[in-house]
Amino acid sequence: MAPQSSSLLSFNHYHISTASLLHPSLNHVRARGPLPQQRHSWLVVRTRSKTSCGAITKAVKADVGKEDVVIVGAGIAGLATAVSLQRLGVRSLVVEQADSLRTTGTSLTLFKNGWRVLDAIGVGSDLRSQFLEIQGMVVKTDDGRELRSFRFKDEDASQEVRAVERRILLEKLASQLPSEAIRFSSGLSKIENGENGEQFLELADGTRLLAKIVIGCDGIRSPVAKWMGFSEPKYVGHCAFRGLGFFPDGQPFEARVNYVYGRGVRAGYVPVSSTKVYWFICFNSSSPGPKVTDPSALKKQAKELVKNWPPELLNLIDRTPDETISKTPLLDRWLWPATSPSPSRGKVVLVGDAWHPMTPNLGQGGCCALEDAVVLARSLADALKSDSASIANALQAYESTRWPRVFPLTIRANLVGALLQWDNPLVCSVRNNIVIPKLVRLGPILEHTNFDCEPLPQTNF
Numbered sequence: 220m221a222p223q224s225s226s227l228l229s230f231n232h233y234h235i236s237t238a239s240l241l242h243p244s245l246n247h248v249r250a251r252g253p254l255p256q257q258r259h260s261w262l263v264v265r266t267r268s269k270t271s272c273g274a275i276t277k278a279v280k281a282d283v284g285k286e287d288v289v290i291v292g293a294g295i296a297g298l299a300t301a302v303s304l305q306r307l308g309v310r311s312l313v314v315e316q317a318d319s320l321r322t323t324g325t326s327l328t329l330f331k332n333g334w335r336v337l338d339a340i341g342v343g344s345d346l347r348s349q350f351l352e353i354q355g356m357v358v359k360t361d362d363g364r365e366l367r368s369f370r371f372k373d374e375d376a377s378q379e380v381r382a383v384e385r386r387i388l389l390e391k392l393a394s395q396l397p398s399e400a401i402r403f404s405s406g407l408s409k410i411e412n413g414e415n416g417e418q419f420l421e422l423a424d425g426t427r428l429l430a431k432i433v434i435g436c437d438g439i440r441s442p443v444a445k446w447m448g449f450s451e452p453k454y455v456g457h458c459a460f461r462g463l464g465f466f467p468d469g470q471p472f473e474a475r476v477n478y479v480y481g482r483g484v485r486a487g488y489v490p491v492s493s494t495k496v497y498w499f500i501c502f503n504s505s506s507p508g509p510k511v512t513d514p515s516a517l518k519k520q521a522k523e524l525v526k527n528w529p530p531e532l533l534n535l536i537d538r539t540p541d542e543t544i545s546k547t548p549l550l551d552r553w554l555w556p557a558t559s560p561s562p563s564r565g566k567v568v569l570v571g572d573a574w575h576p577m578t579p580n581l582g583q584g585g586c587c588a589l590e591d592a593v594v595l596a597r598s599l600a601d602a603l604k605s606d607s608a609s610i611a612n613a614l615q616a617y618e619s620t621r622w623p624r625v626f627p628l629t630i631r632a633n634l635v636g637a638l639l640q641w642d643n644p645l646v647c648s649v650r651n652n653i654v655i656p657k658l659v660r661l662g663p664i665l666e667h668t669n670f671d672c673e674p675l676p677q678t679n680f
């Protein structure tokens with residue numbers, strides 16, 4: 220008869236729950252190849268069987284990988300953090316739940332703050348060469364009337380705007396790392412405090428790791444943030460369709476962002492490269508609704524929202540390959556000082572959406588994830604070579620630098636979205652006839668894209 224329960228697990232000097240260690244796949248651990256700095260430990264398992272009621276002690280040999288830094292999630296935040304740390308001489312292991320880098324999806328617009336970081340970590344010029352520089356933006360009504368246009372460099376000569384394919388950005392970042400630095404199909408399934416200030420991690424494939432530092436870059440639904448006590452992000456009342464229109468013979472648009480504002484619905488499109496054009500449609504909805512993944516259903520719903528709008532949007536939707544269309548409910552989490560946990564707990568720290576999910580209305584979620592990455596890496600790199608107190612100070616410095624940056628941006632992005640999603644006809648008329656044509660100034664609106672970032676040195680291991 221199987222043992223009913225186990226009473227104590229001693230794991231080196233750890234005392235951790237039975238459920239976390241009685242994983243069916245102890246033998247699994249070596250299946251994906253040896254881990255760096257692997258350490259052999261003995262799990263001493265005392266079990267109480269139904270039949271004997273006596274304590275039986277048995278020893279199970281397990282392999283536990285030991286890492287200085289484990290980064291959870293190979294998205295923008297995780298990869299940029301790993302690259303930044305590497306440039307400062309710190310190796311890390313990135314564990315990603317998916318079986319490869321995310322290859323689906325569309326693009327994201329990076330402003331000059333994003334480019335400063337990409338330059339600082341040595342990938343800016345190569346990416347720059349693949350994507351069009353966007354010169355400005357034009358705002359229209361849903362019947363095609365132009366309300367206003369701006370040129371970015373007229374407002375700020377140092378502004379740089381490009382829509383970057385997410386797949387290419389991720390691949391470029393990953394290419395800076397040694398291949399063994401990213402482990403796919405390795406979702407984090409358990410995180411616990413260990414003794415000696417280390418973190419115990421268990422991955423979906425049964426791998427166990429001890430890490431000096433864990434960096435949670437696991438996105439908007441971050442399990443690491445949940446473990447640290449953060450609330451779920453909140454739905455803000457609108458959803459976005461996104462896609463990447465493909466024009467094999469060359470796309471026809473000028474290099475500018477086109478916004479079209481309707482009532483409770485707004486859309487936009489921007490050329491990414493000579494053949495690709497990113498588009499989105501944002502619409503009010505009292506609930507996120509069911510998850511739809513069928514591309515033809517998504518296209519049908521998206522087209523329905525803009526069926527009487529300027530025809531280029533409908534054409535873009537028709538030219539969108541299935542794997543690039545998606546619908547996403549928009550979420551954020553406001554990091555109120557009194558109630559929100561710190562982004563670090565012990566030796567665990569959050570970066571990017573895992574810490575500060577924000578709505579995409581300012582195009583700053585990815586840019587801020589990049590900023591976080593270099594700021595954290597700079598803070599941590601020296602501290603990791605010193606003692607525990609230095610690490611605690613480095614994490615505190617990261618929080619005090621980044622919180623005043625990301626909290627106001629999260630609120631601002633939310634408010635901008637709420638204003639742009641108005642559906643009241645009178646309010647929309649004031650927006651279209653007074654606010655946008657006469658009152659809006661782009662320079663102050665884009666001040667948040669100022670971010671200084673010195674290049675990180677290139678360290679050879």
Ligand SMILES: Cc1cc2nc3c(=O)[nH]c(=O)nc-3n(C[C@H](O)[C@H](O)[C@H](O)COP(=O)(O)OP(=O)(O)OC[C@H]3O[C@@H](n4cnc5c(N)ncnc54)[C@H](O)[C@@H]3O)c2cc1C
Pocket residue numbers: 291292293294295296297314315316317321326327328329405406407408436437438439441442459461547570571572573578579581582583584585586587588
């Ligand atoms: C509609 C829309 C438009 C946007 N437009 C822009 C824009 O124009 N400009 C901009 O800067 N930003 C934009 N953003 C925001 C941007 O996409 C995010 O801020 C950015 O992707 C955050 O990166 P991240 O690495 O923190 O998270 P993610 O990109 O979500 O990456 C998280 C990674 O962690 C992995 N993961 C999750 N759980 C686990 C686990 N348990 N174990 C291991 N791995 C795990 C995931 O598989 C994923 O690879 C937009 C967002 C939306 C929704």
